[in-house]
Amino acid sequence: MTTTDIVTVATRPRLEKRPFRRFLARPEIGALVAALAVMAFFSFYTRNFMTLAGAGVWLESASTFGIMAVAVAVLMIGGEFDLSAGVMTGFSALIVGVLTTQFGLNIWVAVLISLATVLAVGALNGFLVMRTGLPSFIVTLGTFFVLAGVDLALTKALTGQVSIQGMAKVPFYDSIQPVFGASIQIGTGVFYVSVLWWFAVTALATWVLLRTRAGNWIFAVGGALQPSRQVGVPIMKTKIGLFMTTAGAAWLVGMISLFRTSTVQANTGVGQEFIYIICAVVGGCLLTGGFGSAIGAALGALIYGMVFQGITFAQWDTNWLRTFLGVMLLLAVLLNHWVRIRAGGTK
Amino acid sequence: MTTTDNTITLVEPILEVRNVGKRYGAINALSGISTAVYPGQVTCVLGDNGAGKSTFIKMLAGSHSPSEGELLLDGKPITFSSPRAALDEGIATVYQDLAVVPLMPVWRNFFLGSELTKGWGPFRRLDVAAMKRITNTELANMGIDLRDVDQPIGTLSGGERQCVAIARAVYFGARVLILDEPTAALGVKQSGVVLRYIARSRDKGLGVVFITHNPHHAFPVGDRFLLLNRGTSLGTYEKKDITVGELTSLMAGGAELDSLAHELERELGPNSTLVAELQSEVATERPAASRE
Numbered sequence: 001m002t003t004t005d006i007v008t009v010a011t012r013p014r015l016e017k018r019p020f021r022r023f024l025a026r027p028e029i030g031a032l033v034a035a036l037a038v039m040a041f042f043s044f045y046t047r048n049f050m051t052l053a054g055a056g057v058w059l060e061s062a063s064t065f066g067i068m069a070v071a072v073a074v075l076m077i078g079g080e081f082d083l084s085a086g087v088m089t090g091f092s093a094l095i096v097g098v099l100t101t102q103f104g105l106n107i108w109v110a111v112l113i114s115l116a117t118v119l120a121v122g123a124l125n126g127f128l129v130m131r132t133g134l135p136s137f138i139v140t141l142g143t144f145f146v147l148a149g150v151d152l153a154l155t156k157a158l159t160g161q162v163s164i165q166g167m168a169k170v171p172f173y174d175s176i177q178p179v180f181g182a183s184i185q186i187g188t189g190v191f192y193v194s195v196l197w198w199f200a201v202t203a204l205a206t207w208v209l210l211r212t213r214a215g216n217w218i219f220a221v222g223g224a225l226q227p228s229r230q231v232g233v234p235i236m237k238t239k240i241g242l243f244m245t246t247a248g249a250a251w252l253v254g255m256i257s258l259f260r261t262s263t264v265q266a267n268t269g270v271g272q273e274f275i276y277i278i279c280a281v282v283g284g285c286l287l288t289g290g291f292g293s294a295i296g297a298a299l300g301a302l303i304y305g306m307v308f309q310g311i312t313f314a315q316w317d318t319n320w321l322r323t324f325l326g327v328m329l330l331l332a333v334l335l336n337h338w339v340r341i342r343a344g345g346t347k
Numbered sequence: 348m349t350t351t352d353n354t355i356t357l358v359e360p361i362l363e364v365r366n367v368g369k370r371y372g373a374i375n376a377l378s379g380i381s382t383a384v385y386p387g388q389v390t391c392v393l394g395d396n397g398a399g400k401s402t403f404i405k406m407l408a409g410s411h412s413p414s415e416g417e418l419l420l421d422g423k424p425i426t427f428s429s430p431r432a433a434l435d436e437g438i439a440t441v442y443q444d445l446a447v448v449p450l451m452p453v454w455r456n457f458f459l460g461s462e463l464t465k466g467w468g469p470f471r472r473l474d475v476a477a478m479k480r481i482t483n484t485e486l487a488n489m490g491i492d493l494r495d496v497d498q499p500i501g502t503l504s505g506g507e508r509q510c511v512a513i514a515r516a517v518y519f520g521a522r523v524l525i526l527d528e529p530t531a532a533l534g535v536k537q538s539g540v541v542l543r544y545i546a547r548s549r550d551k552g553l554g555v556v557f558i559t560h561n562p563h564h565a566f567p568v569g570d571r572f573l574l575l576n577r578g579t580s581l582g583t584y585e586k587k588d589i590t591v592g593e594l595t596s597l598m599a600g601g602a603e604l605d606s607l608a609h610e611l612e613r614e615l616g617p618n619s620t621l622v623a624e625l626q627s628e629v630a631t632e633r634p635a636a637s638r639e
Contacts, residue, residue: 230442
């Protein structure tokens, strides 16, 4: 209590009198500044980065990470992790691939079955976390490995290979492909529909978080679970819904990667769950929950996409990418820590 | 029975407790407690740690149901299946941890779980402007002046947070307000703010149950005092029948003081000045009110 009181005295006049400082305390500011810096750097350092062709490349790269980062950010605001989010993107695409190429199912039906299955896995994640009280880190680590094994074993058992090829020959493939894999040529640049999906998901998540009851509940269950329960927030519904949202986003990203390449690898998405978390944290999410923003996570993914492609444009050794990400994560966490002390959180 | 029966009160109690007790298996946490909560009055529940205060309020708040005795709401026996059920009957409990989310703005905390919305279907959205306005006026009515309801509630002082939690309960239609040690973690000045706020809630006609172990906080705002000691009642005293000194002495265990005097008398002899002092203290501080 006393520390809070000190913080009160220290921060209140500033919050009231200086709107600029208040603006700086917003969760996405760090990511915005970093994104502008990265963009400026590569624009000046390489010739092709700030062209239509270049922008098409790094926007596409950022879009699929962005969709997942936004979903994972919303989940993290709700106080949970989902390590199975990466592998679920591959899982959803493999379901469609197997059902259509091996069992001859209609592709639209297969896509819907895939969605239902992935949502069920998400609900199971949420149910296990809430029922057992175990950390979601552990529960979803389990789901991650189960799904990774299923992906590899079933794909190999059914097709004899570790990937599913020739999706384009499936009947009605052309009727569904544009929804997830369309592209448009603008000047010299190719822009994929996934960028629109990314913007739509970010806008929807921001709306839900800031302007709906569900959003209020997400911040509440992530910020302080017990008090939320006491004032009547449906915590079970909220948390399970969050895990299902992440699963739904993984399905969307799975479909995007499937219909852009018309192939799917058995190990798709494995190892990417941490990149989503990094994007969310760079975007201002607290690891402890209750604070963050969808726009911030989208900006985090934009930074990732720009750096990933910028390194290629600059003809650097791409092996340094992960080192860069690690440094960025640490800087973001330090910034967040400072913000939280200022906000006077008492956790 | 108790002094409450002798009191000439024209109003009926909102909530009445008759001989309730609570057992956890073989352990008797509480037994034979009776008291009443009147509108526009403050009933204080006093007791040291482990006296059974928490068990008592959990029964009032609907978290536990009593093993014996009965609760009467507006004169009719009632049982609460859950805290939500108690809330629906207008019995709101403000717990020590206040049920606030520190990182969320004050107005979001104020309406958490009962948010106002406008619009229809997928466009149903929070009515932010209305919620901010109501939070501002409700807090101002209670004498808390926040220029900015957008700040995280964690940046408020402990006393202010306590007041926001109480204001929230009042706004959402509480008739009985149960406050679990609202001043326990606060400094002198902050406690004063909360006590003033309790008085305002009382003046609005709410029945207040104020749980505390500090008789100096209870006495200025209380109308009647239920004293608990090791799971039993030491009696309910009306304010006119007791002084703050007597309350303190009872809580500290007046009877134990008595036996201590006897013990010392054996050891030091009846003429010891210490024994005489103790005896005179026991004699003056024993209140005249009846005991259960």
